[in-house]
Amino acid sequence: MSDVADLAAELDGIELSTDRALLKQKSRDFYWYSPILKAQLDGKSAELIARPKDETEVLRVLAACRARRVPVTVRGGGTGNYGQCVPLEGGVLLDMTAMSAPIALKDGVVEVEAGAKMIDLDLWCRERGWELKLWPSTKRTATIGGFVAGGGAGVGGIAHGTMRERGNLIGARVATMQDPPRVLDLEGLAANPVNRTYGTTGVLTRIRVPLAPAQAWRDVAIAFPDFVPASRFALDLAFSDGIPKKMCGVFDSQLPPFFKGLADAVPAGHALVLAMVTPAGLGALAELAAEHGGRIVAEQDAVAAERDPDATPFYEYCWNHTTLQVLKKDRGVSYLQCRFPFEDTLKAVEAVRIPFRDEVWMHTECVRFGGRTTMSALPVIRWRSAERLYEIIRAFEAAGIGIANPHVLTIEEGSGYRRVPGDQLGFKRMADPLGLLNPGKMRDFTIEEHAA
16 A cells, blocks of 8 residues: 555544554464464554544545555454454554444343453343353454454353344344445344354444343353263253353363363363353252263353453353464464364264364353254364375264364355355445455455456
8 A cells, every 4th residue: 555644644533553463463363273374464564553433534535546546445343263453455444443332232132343342241230130141262352343254153142042043133224335324223134144154244343232121140160071972061051941151162182281261160071061150050060970981170250260360261262362362382283273064063073073083172162053052173183294284184073073264364265154144245346345354355346447
């Protein structure tokens, strides 16, 4: 982008930066979990950061960039794993974190600016008797807009499914790259084209999501002699409708030693289950664990732990934080994203866990998809090569296991079973006809002649 100075002058009054260190920092997410993406994305950077404080400033940035054919990549907390906020073609990085105010809470629905941190939003809702239904393991740093645009699965999935389920995203306000840019207010299914599309189909400025009544969640760690009884317990817990729960993850015996706050509590060679239940469910949880040969080895106030900067809420050992906990000590690993079949779930788990025992460290999460309960997985993979990774993927697929490949850049290749229904491609052609929003991340998009 040769006219950074001219563009910056036109955007006078908006918070801007061309600081090289900040540009490098803000142009990254956790793509480096994947050696494949690391090789592709290292060194990619925006040339100008814009941090708007309201929708008016967002539209000013988009209008100026459209006029100059400058790409725009949107960023929230930068906690994604697929290079969503890495600018492939330079341009402007739109940092949404200054737009973080709750707007309204009515009838169990919160409207909030897209740059709000999910931990702050949840606290604000809790003060009013509500809580978020879903959040990622990066809750303490992720933004609500980033979660909708690039994540959509995590804690709460055992009860509420993922963000792709009808009703989990009530609506959104979205700024387009039309001529001139405008703000669309999308409701219900009309918001699907901006759900998990990496900011390629519009800039999320406000989000509306449903809430759940606030609960005093307890984190519980349960040790099992082996992964199989741990998994059976987890699925039994998932199907135990009388036990209110928010999370249930299962970890093979290779993983607990990497969990700094829990390693000493888990006997060597044991598998681990981490769950979140209400105080009223603790007794039934303990009974169920004992029936499967499990023993509670740690417990804490989940809400208090996430508010304490020196504590670790148990969800920060779950979902893709599991990979991060291992990477802190061993940089020779990566991961996969999988969904096991609804029928014979544990048979499918064992079909891949046993033959790859030394290089696939199994980690599953109980979750609902389309009203049915199964296990999703984010196993830690001992990295050998890209060729070996794809051998493992083929073996998983042969066992009937769905893959959402986290080692690719584009929505189409990476979504798999996580793809949100809707015409994302058609919406992008309407909202971003010049292909300036996060270019390179939607494989099937091409600029049509009449738009060029």
